[in-house]
Amino acid sequence: MNLPAQKKMKRCGTCRGTRVETYEGSLVAEARLCSECLAPCPECSGSGEVVVNEDGYRLIRQCSTCLTPTKRARMFTKACVPPRYHRSTLASYRAIEGNQGSVRDGLVDYIKNYRTDPRGILLIGDPGVGKTHLLSALIRGLTLVHGVPCRFVEFGQLLSQIKVGYQSGQTEEQIVAPLVSVPVLGIDDMGKGVGSEWEMMILDALISRRYNARRPVLVTTNYRLRDPLNALHAPSHGKSTAEIAVDPIAKGRTRKDRVRAARQRVSESLEDRVGARVASRLGEMCYVYGVEATDFRKKGLI
Structure with missing residues (x-):
């Protein structure tokens, strides 16, 4: 069998070697073949x-040059990343102050080692420190670099989907199944808004089923864990664990001191917002990172 000779392609400045470029769609971030190096494809002319x-x-075969990039472009679009964040990468995350640089370095390592690490990520921090950017960047890396299907959902939107499903007569299985089956689920702003008891029960079922199936979740939240010891799950990447802990309170001498300081720092914890069971599962199935920085919106950096 005579296959067409593969041309060695230079690293493209537009797509950075992924052969896919993203753009701002009307409802979600979308992707297509790179207009610089694969438009049209040098092998199949598109x-x-x-x-x-x-x-x-003479047989017709799928083009090996653009087949994988085409699949990954569709995968990124199906991930439903918000249009605003279609360009978000870990490299473009501005580590200006606090421990932002340490957090970014940890997430870079996470993407590199994804295939050998089944755990997810829990990003905790105040509004405006770039958590959604980081979540979007993780999904971009997983879909375009590793070819891993992902799904981005905002927590309030998730509760709305649960409510609509319930009102339309769907069973718990029908509501939860699509979010359980996706290899990586990203949930932004967990704890924002308070759902009904039934909605919280569905959320518990979702997290528990992903936990049991060892399918990772990528979560952002403004609410700290009540027990800051959960922050010690995050790998240090050459720095002390305290540098990337959820809160400086993790530097306390005893567990009792740390818990007391945590309760003084915030009036509500993640446990208060989504339940102790869900928060505990997240603490176990995720590397927990706290992003300590000033709201960049208030600093005029947006």
Whole structure:
């Protein structure tokens, strides 16, 4: 069988080697083949097919040059990242102050080692420190670099979906199944808004089923864990654990001191917002990072 010769392609400045470029869609961030290095594809001229000779026959095969980038572009679009964050990468995250640099470095390592690490990420911090940017960047890296299907959902939107499903007569299984089956689920702003008891029960079922299936979640929240010892799950990446803890209170000498300081710092914890069971599961199935910085919106950096 004579396959077309593969041309060695230079690293593109537009797509950074992914052969996919993203853009701001009307409802979600979308992706397409890179307009610089794959428009049109040098092998198939954009048709997606090539003609090969096999045992004297001319056969049509899928183009190996643009097949994978095409799949990953569709995968990124299906992830439903907000349009505003279509360009978000870990490299473009501005680590200006606090421990932002340490957090970013930890997430870079997480993407590099994703295939060997089944755990997720829990990002905790005040509004305006870049948590949604980081979540979007993680999903971008997983879909475009590793080819891992992901789904981004805002917590309030998730509660709305649960409510609509319930009102339309769907069962718990029908509501939860699509969010359980996706390999990586990203939930932004967990704890924002308080759902009904039934909605919290569905959320508990969702997190528990992903926990049991060892499918990672990527979560952001403004609410700290009541027990800051959970922050010690985050790998230190050459720095002391306290540098990337959820809160400086993790530097306390005893567990009792740390818990007391945590309760003084915030009036409500993640446990208060989503229940102790869900928060505990997240603390166990995720690396927990606290982002300590000033609201960049108030600093005029937006």
